Amino acid sequence: MRTLVLDKGFLPTRIVSWQDAISLLFVGKADVVEEYDAVVRSPSVAMRMPSIVRLRRGASKKPQRIKFSRLNVFLRDGFRCQYCNAEARMSELTYDHVLPRSRGGRTVWENIVTACRPCNAAKADRTPTEAGMPLPRKPFRPTWLPGGGGIRVDDGSVPEAWRSWLA
Numbered sequence: 250m251r252t253l254v255l256d257k258g259f260l261p262t263r264i265v266s267w268q269d270a271i272s273l274l275f276v277g278k279a280d281v282v283e284e285y286d287a288v289v290r291s292p293s294v295a296m297r298m299p300s301i302v303r304l305r306r307g308a309s310k311k312p313q314r315i316k317f318s319r320l321n322v323f324l325r326d327g328f329r330c331q332y333c334n335a336e337a338r339m340s341e342l343t344y345d346h347v348l349p350r351s352r353g354g355r356t357v358w359e360n361i362v363t364a365c366r367p368c369n370a371a372k373a374d375r376t377p378t379e380a381g382m383p384l385p386r387k388p389f390r391p392t393w394l395p396g397g398g399g400i401r402v403d404d405g406s407v408p409e410a411w412r413s414w415l416a
């Protein structure tokens with residue numbers, strides 16, 4: 250079991266073992282944000298394992314400005330086509346202008362999504378509404394990216410409770 254550590258400003262900073270997280274709690278350097286169901290017992294105490302803790306001190310790092318790039322768009326979208334949710338390799342993905350360039354759509358975080366080739370071709374020069382391909386979430390400028398920030402997570406093993414903090 251691992252614990253996600255947030256800084257004072259609730260930004261994910263690192264991942265530690267639950268033992269290290271408990272040490273942070275015991276010395277008063279952090280507070281629990283989320284717990285696992287699993288309980289850890291010592292002769293004198295029983296407590297639930299921390300899933301997420303937040304540090305009490307330390308200035309928040311300034312949110313990084315994440316460079317707009319093809320790779321970073323794929324990272325933001327988890328290498329999934331935003332229209333059909335299929336996961337694909339980088340070589341099989343394209344990036345799609347939500348509002349097509351021919352209609353003045355810009356190449357910015359808020360107008361670009363990851364798309365597989367079939368979806369990209371099916372959507373063509375139309376908006377998602379016109380194409381009948383609604384987007385489950387609006388594209389956004391990320392403040393954090395897996396592998397792009399200070400911490401790396403293997404997406405397959407990310408505890409459910411962490412997801413909203415890492416998104």
Ligand SMILES: [Zn+2]
Nearest residue numbers: 330333365368
């Ligand atoms: Zn697709």
